[in-house]
Amino acid sequence: MHEAALTQSLIKVLLTQADRVKANSISRVTVKVGQLKAVEPQSLSFCFEMFAKDTLIEGAQLVIDHVPARATCHGCRRSFDISRFCFRCDACQSRNIELIQGEELFIESFET
Template sequence: MHEASIVSGLMAILLDQAAKHAVEHIRRVTVKVGRLRSVEPRALVGCFEMFAEGTVADGAELVVETVPIRGRCEDCGEEFEISGFVFRCSRCQGSRITVISGEELYIDNFET
């Protein structure tokens, strides 16, 4: 399962950070997930609850913030949000698009 491997990776980072800062209990974790990751937030939350059991994050709330896909046109420099996976410039219709956001996957912060 896609989400399980993601949560397992995030959890390792989270527990490492918690240990470094001598945190005893985590109440809330906010993660940023780019839309290109095709992650289902509900599945992520479910996995998180499972992985958190018995750790300092047991019972913590997972907040998933979805980051939209943004691209930059290599022809005219326009930056725009890509919706519906149409990789075409909204200004000049150019198709040489560099993705500048949407691939995020990290812990933004956590509250204790």
Template sequence: MHETAIVAGLMRIIERHAAQHGVRHVKSVRVKVGRLRAVEPQQLCSCFEMFAEGTVADGAQLIIDVVDVRGRCRTCATEFVIPRYHFECPHCAGKDIDVIQGQELYIESFEANDSGAADENPDRSA
């Protein structure tokens, strides 16, 4: 289950940013996850709970924003949401599609308990 690797990566970023900002306890973490990542939100949450135990994020709430998959047709440049991996342009039925959204995986923001300041620009290189 690749959720473990994802959460391990997220935890490293959270702990680094918490240290940088003098945060002692993280209240909630908001992550953006593209549908192409095939992440099971429920599994990600329980995995996060396990990893966060005993860290600055112990008991923190993991908020998952699922991002739709979007494509752009190379033939007619139409942009559209791709439902259920159906890679076909709704305008010209072209199958030459560039995926322009849906592979996201990063921390959007997190909220600290003590300072109350949310980090609006955390590392997105996860």
């Protein structure tokens, strides 16, 4: 389950950031998760709770902010949502597209 590894790195970053602002505890964390990361929200919450145990993040509320996958087509200049991992322009069928969002996975903010 890749959520475990992702959560571990998120917590590592979070602990570093918390340390920087000299936080004693964290009450709420907002994480941006791109659609293409294929993260299961339940698994992420479960892993978060598990890895947060005995750290200053323990008991923090995890808020998952989903980012839909979007791309721009170089053929017709349209921007569109990518659904079901279909990397093709839905207007002109071009495969010459550029991903503009959907691969995010980072801590957006946290509250102490």
